[in-house]
Amino acid sequence: MSETAIEVRNLTKAFYDADSDRTTIAAYEVEFEVKRGEFVCIVGPSGCGKTTVLRILAGLESKLGGSIDMKSDNPPAMVFQEASVLPWLTVRENVGFPLSLKGVSAAKRRARVDELLELTGLADFADALPHRLSGGMKQRVSVARALVDDREILLMDEPFGALDEQTRLVLQQELLRIWETTGKTVVFITHSVDEALTLADRVLVMSPRPGTIIADLAVPFDRPRDVVEMRRDKRFWDLTYEVWRLLASTSPERHA
Amino acid sequence: MSLVTAKLTEEQIRELKAPAQRERLFRTISYFSPILLLLLWEVASQLNVIDRRFFPPPSAIAGTFWQMITSFEIFDHIGATLRRVSVGYVMGAIPGILLGLVLGLSQPARRVLGPIFAALYPVPKIAILPLILLIFGVGDASKFVVIAIGVFFLLLYNTMGGVMQTPQIYLDVAKNAGATRLQTFFRIALPSALPNIFTGLRLAAGSSYIIIAAAEFLGARSGVGFFIWASWQTFAVSRMFVGIVVISALGYFTILALELIERKLVPWAKH
Ligand SMILES: Nc1ncnc2c1ncn2[C@@H]1O[C@H](COP(=O)(O)OP(=O)(O)OP(=O)(O)O)[C@@H](O)[C@H]1O
Numbered sequence: 001m002s003e004t005a006i007e008v009r010n011l012t013k014a015f016y017d018a019d020s021d022r023t024t025i026a027a028y029e030v031e032f033e034v035k036r037g038e039f040v041c042i043v044g045p046s047g048c049g050k051t052t053v054l055r056i057l058a059g060l061e062s063k064l065g066g067s068i069d070m071k072s073d074n075p076p077a078m079v080f081q082e083a084s085v086l087p088w089l090t091v092r093e094n095v096g097f098p099l100s101l102k103g104v105s106a107a108k109r110r111a112r113v114d115e116l117l118e119l120t121g122l123a124d125f126a127d128a129l130p131h132r133l134s135g136g137m138k139q140r141v142s143v144a145r146a147l148v149d150d151r152e153i154l155l156m157d158e159p160f161g162a163l164d165e166q167t168r169l170v171l172q173q174e175l176l177r178i179w180e181t182t183g184k185t186v187v188f189i190t191h192s193v194d195e196a197l198t199l200a201d202r203v204l205v206m207s208p209r210p211g212t213i214i215a216d217l218a219v220p221f222d223r224p225r226d227v228v229e230m231r232r233d234k235r236f237w238d239l240t241y242e243v244w245r246l247l248a249s250t251s252p253e254r255h256a
Numbered sequence: 257m258s259l260v261t262a263k264l265t266e267e268q269i270r271e272l273k274a275p276a277q278r279e280r281l282f283r284t285i286s287y288f289s290p291i292l293l294l295l296l297w298e299v300a301s302q303l304n305v306i307d308r309r310f311f312p313p314p315s316a317i318a319g320t321f322w323q324m325i326t327s328f329e330i331f332d333h334i335g336a337t338l339r340r341v342s343v344g345y346v347m348g349a350i351p352g353i354l355l356g357l358v359l360g361l362s363q364p365a366r367r368v369l370g371p372i373f374a375a376l377y378p379v380p381k382i383a384i385l386p387l388i389l390l391i392f393g394v395g396d397a398s399k400f401v402v403i404a405i406g407v408f409f410l411l412l413y414n415t416m417g418g419v420m421q422t423p424q425i426y427l428d429v430a431k432n433a434g435a436t437r438l439q440t441f442f443r444i445a446l447p448s449a450l451p452n453i454f455t456g457l458r459l460a461a462g463s464s465y466i467i468i469a470a471a472e473f474l475g476a477r478s479g480v481g482f483f484i485w486a487s488w489q490t491f492a493v494s495r496m497f498v499g500i501v502v503i504s505a506l507g508y509f510t511i512l513a514l515e516l517i518e519r520k521l522v523p524w525a526k527h
Pocket residue numbers: 015016024025026044045046047048049050051052053081191209
């Protein structure tokens with residue numbers, strides 16, 4: 001259980017825009033570790049570099065400095081922040097997309113996809129094209145797609161950000177259940193302190209841009225968690241206060 | 257926990273279906289709207305508002321047309337033109353689409369090959385027709401080639417534009433899902449560019465008929481273009497109009513067919 005799955009050291013990333021000759025430091029000397037099977041949330045203000053760090057972990061972006069070490073047999077699966085369902089594929093085809101790329105037989109693919117459609121409550125829309133789905137349903141398609149080929153590491157970039165409170169709660173509970181049964185390693189980005197405390201074993205707090213990790217807090221609640229019941233626990237609110245204090249103390253207004 | 261059984265009233269259902277039904281009606285009307293123009297023409301010509309020597313009434317043209325149908329004369333010309341257009345079209349469209357995908361996805365390819373095509377594109381296809389006749393002779397081969405060239409460029413640029421507009425997120429999804437370059441090519445770039453490709457196909461269909469008419473004026477013994485030219489030489493104005501109507505109708509129905517195919521193949525795009 002103490003084996004390291006992801007190790008990030010001194011990770012720095014900057015963007016350069018030649019037209020305006022401007023350099024943006026998106027992440028600065030970011031350091032953290034994630035153990036195998038652990039659920040880690042990253043919170044931080046908008047634009048602090050959360051997405052950038054995750055994209056580097058997913059191999060979608062190059063890094064400028066530092067090192068990352070991912071110890072897993074397969075590349076990480078990513079759930080993107082923005083709408084990412086492919087509009088020309090049906091829900092079923094979208095979810096099965098990674099499998100079809102690997103040439104998994106149609107029958108096997110169908111069985112696995114059906115399983116996930118059931119799990120994410122999309123079974124009734126299996127053959128619909130995405131333009132017929134609500135925003136929340138599209139997001140569930142993305143989650144199902146990231147789970148379909150059973151990778152060891154799951155990277156989630158505000159997957160429930162655009163959802164209403166109620167749907168979000170349902171999906172959080174679902175995600176926890178899936179995570180508990182599969183033992184995946186999860187890195188989950190969120191704006192929401194509440195969501196981070198609900199889901200994570202540990203919460204990493206990032207400073208405003210250029211983002212770096214300013215705190216690493218353990219979340220003490222027992223598993224399996226009940227996302228509604230845990231809100232009666234005083235420790236939940238103490239931790240909420242602690243994270244808010246950290247975020248506020250580094251807000252750019254204070255420093256200016 | 258009680259589940260409500262939801263039921264719509266008949267009126268609500270009617271209201272729900274109304275826009276789709278209106279859309280169907282307009283689509284049907286749109287197929288027939290050119291007929292209105294013909295009617296106006298007929299009346300104007302019969303009343304001598306326009307010169308009958310140059311613009312015989314559609315009914316007279318229809319009479320000539322009917323003769324040509326019953327004598328099967330027209331079908332040989334239509335057949336020749338359709339054969340040339342369709343072979344040339346396919347010869348131009350397939351390389352145009354494939355190269356458009358390559359140039360759209362690969363910046364190096366765009367850098368190296370882009371200027372060559374940019375320099376060749378503005379050359380009017382009809383201007384090089386004599387050269388093509390010289391190289392390929394007056395047979396069908398020269399017609400295939402000149403149409404293929406025109407179609408090629410339209411599909412190259414439309415496909416390339418479509419691929420370059422592919423949202424980055426779709427490419428990221430493919431990469432994260434483990435797609436190879438070839439898979440990204442056919443399963444992301446191609447479908448994403450499909451609406452633009454169809455725009456190119458429609459434009460190319462229109463320009464194919466312009467090119468074939470000109471090509472058949474110059475060097476052919478058959479085809480609708482040849483037929484128009486031959487009618488001009490004998491001042492058979494009615495026959496000339498039959499030719500013009502036939503070639504317009506061919507273009508019209510080709511584009512209509514392409515639109516139907518597009519609706520089937522690209523159901524996710526707005527039409
Ligand atoms: N491709 C890019 N080119 C240039 N700048 C970029 C690029 N991607 C991100 N940035 C910049 O890097 C910084 C961090 O962006 P990032 O998307 O990682 O933020 P974030 O923490 O995910 O924000 P949010 O919570 O709003 O999603 C921002 O200032 C952004 O403008």
